[in-house]
Amino acid sequence: MGKLKIVFNGILKENPVLVLVLGTCPVLAVSVSVAGALGMGIAATFVLIGSNAVISALRKIIPSNVRIPCYITVIATFVTIVMMLIKAFVPSLYAALGVYLPLIVVNCIILGRAEMFAAKNKMLDSILDGIGMGLGFTLIIVIMASIRELLGEGSWFGVSIIPEEYTIGVMTRSPGGFLTYGLLMAALAAILAKKGKKPLKFSTSNGCADCPVASACNGSHECEEGAE
């Protein structure tokens, strides 16, 4: 696989948010302002690159039956580093992201990529995969935040664009998050259908297929029973 292809894979073809449908919680919660979304994207990218690199380097040492706790520990370490850095240098961002910053630990994108990619590939490729996935995540979360901030607050990156009396307040509240995400997904499906490409397959058959962790566990263990 070409090195560039690994990076672009994460941005388009396997976009973690719109195609793999991973890490939905931070995408919905943090996309109320472009600045916060960008911060979240960069923080998650940093954790992804770091954890992918370490897990890939240790992939021959970690025993396979305790691999998930090992991955979680590595990821939690990087999240703690990011939290300390942000708290020290950008306290306003730390306050804006709140509980969603430590929750990067349970972001399925990171655990999913550790399991799907880093555990099977060389270190350099894993780092590139982390960069691609991180950029794909950041791209979508910033697009969503742009839409929501523009319609809800009438501004973009804090710069006022639309007068306040024409804004739709609900867009920055929780319903706006679900709505924007749904519409973006529908738009992507429509564009793909128009181009004659196969429409995105959203599995609807059972609980496991929809569970974003399923792609990490490949429906191989307990998850399979969960589908009953």
Add this chain to the structure above:
Amino acid sequence: MAKSLMIILFTMILTENYVLVRFLGICPFLGVSKNLSSAVGMSMAVVFVMTLSSAATSLIYNFLLLPYALEYMVTIVFILVIAALVQLVEIVLKRYMKPLYNALGVYLPLITTNCAVLGVTILNVDNGYGFTESVIAGLGAGLGFFLAMVLFSGIRIVVNRAKPPKCFEGLPITLVSASLTSLTFMGFSGLVEGIFK
């Protein structure tokens, strides 16, 4: 005391509903709400684990992390405690409470990486809750999850019968209906403070 606990409980269930207002635990919300019985099973497991892990992490934070100035370890310690707790609960249930295990067992492993569980334990610390408050907050968050899951699985039955435009089929239309459900929960804002004034 009882009044402030009631406020925490109902705030967690209605105004600060974890799924529909705070966006925590969206993955199982979208994945497991397909039919009522699995929604109920999953939610029961979440209520159970949230209450237990709130209790456990509250004790660990107050008696282990705080005295030794290890607050920065919160994320790592809590996620490992939750993972260990889920394993432990699974083993205990399997051994001593077979019927309960049959009902909840399959959902337990999915809960370890559920951001709602880690979320509630971290928010307990952020809010400075003591032991009782943490347990009540965990219970309330779990019940709120239960309410959202059961409501939404009912709504999904109707949504699945409808025929949306092709590009909206599957997840997009589900997200749009989740948006409308969440809109109704906005109506609860201010309710709890009003009642327990």
